[in-house]
Amino acid sequence: MHRRHKKSGGKHKNRNRGGHDTAAQRDDDEENRPQGEEEEAEEQGKGKGDADAPQQPQFQGLTGPVEVKNSEIMGRYLVASRDIAAGEWILRSLEPLVVGPCQGGRPALCLACHVQLGLPLRLGAHCPRCGLPLCSADCPGPYHAAECALLVAGGATPLAPDLLDVRPDLYNAIVPLRCLALRDADPEKWAAVNQMEAHNDVRRARPAIWQANEQLVVEPIRSAWRLASRFSADEVHTVCGVLEVNAFEVGPQGCSVRALYPAAYLMSHDCTPNTSHADDAERRLSVRATLAIPKGQPVTLSYAYTLQGTLRRRQHLREGKFFDCVCRRCSDKTELGTFCSALICPKCGEARVLPTDPLDEASAWECVACAQYSANAASVDLLLRRLGDQAEAIDANDVHEFEAFITKHEKLLPPCHYLMLGAKHSLCQLYGKAAEYLISDLSDDMLRRKRDLCQQLLPLIDLLEPGLSRLRGTILYELHAPIMVLATRAFETRSINKKDLQQQMRRVAQCLEQAAQILALDPEDSPERQMADAAAQALVQVNEWRRQIGNNQKC
Numbered sequence: 001m002h003r004r005h006k007k008s009g010g011k012h013k014n015r016n017r018g019g020h021d022t023a024a025q026r027d028d029d030e031e032n033r034p035q036g037e038e039e040e041a042e043e044q045g046k047g048k049g050d051a052d053a054p055q056q057p058q059f060q061g062l063t064g065p066v067e068v069k070n071s072e073i074m075g076r077y078l079v080a081s082r083d084i085a086a087g088e089w090i091l092r093s094l095e096p097l098v099v100g101p102c103q104g105g106r107p108a109l110c111l112a113c114h115v116q117l118g119l120p121l122r123l124g125a126h127c128p129r130c131g132l133p134l135c136s137a138d139c140p141g142p143y144h145a146a147e148c149a150l151l152v153a154g155g156a157t158p159l160a161p162d163l164l165d166v167r168p169d170l171y172n173a174i175v176p177l178r179c180l181a182l183r184d185a186d187p188e189k190w191a192a193v194n195q196m197e198a199h200n201d202v203r204r205a206r207p208a209i210w211q212a213n214e215q216l217v218v219e220p221i222r223s224a225w226r227l228a229s230r231f232s233a234d235e236v237h238t239v240c241g242v243l244e245v246n247a248f249e250v251g252p253q254g255c256s257v258r259a260l261y262p263a264a265y266l267m268s269h270d271c272t273p274n275t276s277h278a279d280d281a282e283r284r285l286s287v288r289a290t291l292a293i294p295k296g297q298p299v300t301l302s303y304a305y306t307l308q309g310t311l312r313r314r315q316h317l318r319e320g321k322f323f324d325c326v327c328r329r330c331s332d333k334t335e336l337g338t339f340c341s342a343l344i345c346p347k348c349g350e351a352r353v354l355p356t357d358p359l360d361e362a363s364a365w366e367c368v369a370c371a372q373y374s375a376n377a378a379s380v381d382l383l384l385r386r387l388g389d390q391a392e393a394i395d396a397n398d399v400h401e402f403e404a405f406i407t408k409h410e411k412l413l414p415p416c417h418y419l420m421l422g423a424k425h426s427l428c429q430l431y432g433k434a435a436e437y438l439i440s441d442l443s444d445d446m447l448r449r450k451r452d453l454c455q456q457l458l459p460l461i462d463l464l465e466p467g468l469s470r471l472r473g474t475i476l477y478e479l480h481a482p483i484m485v486l487a488t489r490a491f492e493t494r495s496i497n498k499k500d501l502q503q504q505m506r507r508v509a510q511c512l513e514q515a516a517q518i519l520a521l522d523p524e525d526s527p528e529r530q531m532a533d534a535a536a537q538a539l540v541q542v543n544e545w546r547r548q549i550g551n552n553q554k555c
């Protein structure tokens, strides 16, 4: 699974947050420059006649080939300050401002080192000072000290040792508390957090969000943990907003950790992003270009899953990031020619049932092939929710269930549908890795299935996450193995000749070379980097075989 970015940034005034379009995104640079510079100067404390005032760096961590622009619609965003090459680092090893468990995160984590804890928590260890769960009472992990000091100072400690077991919802309050602790403990970091957008006005008008935060964060911090005299309800709500809009999901898969970073939060969203980001073992974040970015163009990332359809992505962005995306992909009913939201028409059988206006969630869906079929928006939404829930419920390691999902819905969803792509993406990794599906155990049919899944995904990924994207790198890596094993098996049984074998091995080498190139850009301790190392080693071996079978031409 590629990671979802959660986040947003900075305190801007009078900003129209109704949406943006890519033209506006570019044009407003010129129109708004004077205003942007004024705002920026104000935020730095510059331009107020105090020449001796210490000049804060405007944005911490902003050292790469980027600069900040302002737009009426998007607020601040990053653009390339010079031409940036694909693969080039844009932001490097940014230290997190704050790190901690995800909202509603599962499983439970040690609050000092973030290792996963078994459940129930009452079997585990607890901090001897405040009572919150740790993996061992003296865990030396760096993350817990700040909230521990606050809780002890508040006087509500030690908490009942099974508190988070009884009320796991209190995990929601940990990162907000860590943010609030910065106010006194680290004013520089606190200033950086305070630069970030919280969208309080929009969030206050949405009772589901505001009340949930009131109950899960404001009340525990101010009442249960007796910190009402230290932090106002507004302050707590603001850090909740900052986290909702700006936090990145980080850590190894399944670890449920989120973090705020300086500078990186300024990247605007695009459903076809031109960067990729990754964090290392210390949760430092780096951002690199996946495509060449010409000087002056926005440097973007996707706040949503790219393997989701427009309807779902836009809902996620509206509900969680508080804007209406009108990017190139969202505005195009075919989603850049991928047709990844299209449904199969029950009248003509073509996969051409599309929203009449993809930017209007209430617009009807119609078959653009036969014009004989239409469905109302609500029924399509319901159908996609139902099928999406079924896909979500599949055990992540269950090959059979993913295959069954694809077979069950193939009359409704075309092979390119995003729900099919999600299932295929899981399958192309599981064949060759899951128990009972190790690569050497796979039948030729299964190997062909893995190969075909990868080959179906790649052209679509080239449109949705083009360039040196991690998704592309991992699929290329997955693709090399079935081609290689099928070719060697076929050569051994003399079903193919030497020339065919050479051709297949050339393809294998190409996949490995590209996969290694892309994945080597990830941090040293990441699974992707391990995959890159494996690809590089395999490439040496494959090139040696190619030399032995008489083709030493480099791919």
Ligand SMILES: C[S@@+](CC[C@H](N)C(=O)[O-])C[C@H]1O[C@@H](n2cnc3c(N)ncnc32)[C@H](O)[C@@H]1O
Pocket (backbone or CB within 6 Å): 007, 008, 009, 010, 011, 012, 017, 019, 020, 073, 074, 075, 076, 077, 195, 196, 197, 199, 245, 246, 265, 266, 267, 268, 269, 270, 321, 322, 323, 324, 325, 326
């Ligand atoms: C992580 S922040 C990005 C930095 C933010 N613009 C700022 O000035 O602090 C995310 C917020 O930026 C705005 N934004 C980002 N990308 C956008 C886009 N493509 N269209 C409209 N607004 C966008 C939205 O207000 C969103 O909630």
